[in-house]
Amino acid sequence: MPPSYILRRFELRDLPRVISINRRCLPENYSESFFISHHENFPEIFLVAEKDGEVVGYVMCRVEIDFSQFSLIPFSSPKKGHIISIAVLPEHQRKGIGRALIEKALENMVKIYNAKRCYLEVRVSNYPAINLYKKTGFEVQRIIRGYYADGENAYIMSKDLQ
Numbered sequence: 185m186p187p188s189y190i191l192r193r194f195e196l197r198d199l200p201r202v203i204s205i206n207r208r209c210l211p212e213n214y215s216e217s218f219f220i221s222h223h224e225n226f227p228e229i230f231l232v233a234e235k236d237g238e239v240v241g242y243v244m245c246r247v248e249i250d251f252s253q254f255s256l257i258p259f260s261s262p263k264k265g266h267i268i269s270i271a272v273l274p275e276h277q278r279k280g281i282g283r284a285l286i287e288k289a290l291e292n293m294v295k296i297y298n299a300k301r302c303y304l305e306v307r308v309s310n311y312p313a314i315n316l317y318k319k320t321g322f323e324v325q326r327i328i329r330g331y332y333a334d335g336e337n338a339y340i341m342s343k344d345l346q
């Protein structure tokens with residue numbers, strides 16, 4: 185059966201809804217300008233899932249220079265994608281939307297921004313998200329102690345895109 189939702193680029197009119205999903209689903213909240221700057225700079229990897237005309241989830245990413253592979257010729261330095269935030273409204277979870285958002289964002293990171301790797305941070309207690317990332321090919325690389333404002337540790341997870 186085809187999915188009952190569509191994936192599309194975030195548009196400015198989605199901002200209030202995306203901010204409300206972010207606040208409902210995550211303790212890490214951002215200013216309007218943070219969302220807008222990601223949309224302006226990386227429009228193809230800030231995506232929303234829409235069901236029956238309503239946005240029910242989003243993924244917001246960016247692309248960075250991979251300084252661990254830094255070359256003196258800046259344009260030849262590999263780029264890496266960074267998943268900044270993803271959330272799906274509770275009543276729409278476990279229907280494949282999170283996975284579809286990640287897979288489309290990863291595809292665009294490679295095709296449009298030429299990223300060679302992708303990484304993200306996740307709370308060590310966030311089993312749903314850790315499972316989702318493992319299912320989409322990410323592996324735990326290391327732990328950052330006290331990464332979050334409340335002192336919780338983060339896993340850095342990454343995936344080779346080549």
Ligand SMILES: CC(C)(COP(=O)(O)OP(=O)(O)OC[C@H]1O[C@@H](n2cnc3c(N)ncnc32)[C@H](O)[C@@H]1OP(=O)(O)O)[C@@H](O)C(=O)NCCC(=O)NCCS
Nearest residue numbers: 209270271272277278279280281282283306312313315316
């Ligand atoms: C993490 C999140 C985005 C997953 O979205 P989703 O649309 O429910 O995910 P999917 O339906 O695509 O699930 C894909 C896989 O992820 C894993 N997963 C998702 N939710 C899970 C849960 N509650 N418990 C265990 N595994 C889960 C499963 O492996 C699942 O595959 P399956 O359904 O075939 O078993 C969603 O739970 C969410 O918005 N959580 C709150 C915000 C958040 O924590 N964001 C991540 C911050 S790093």
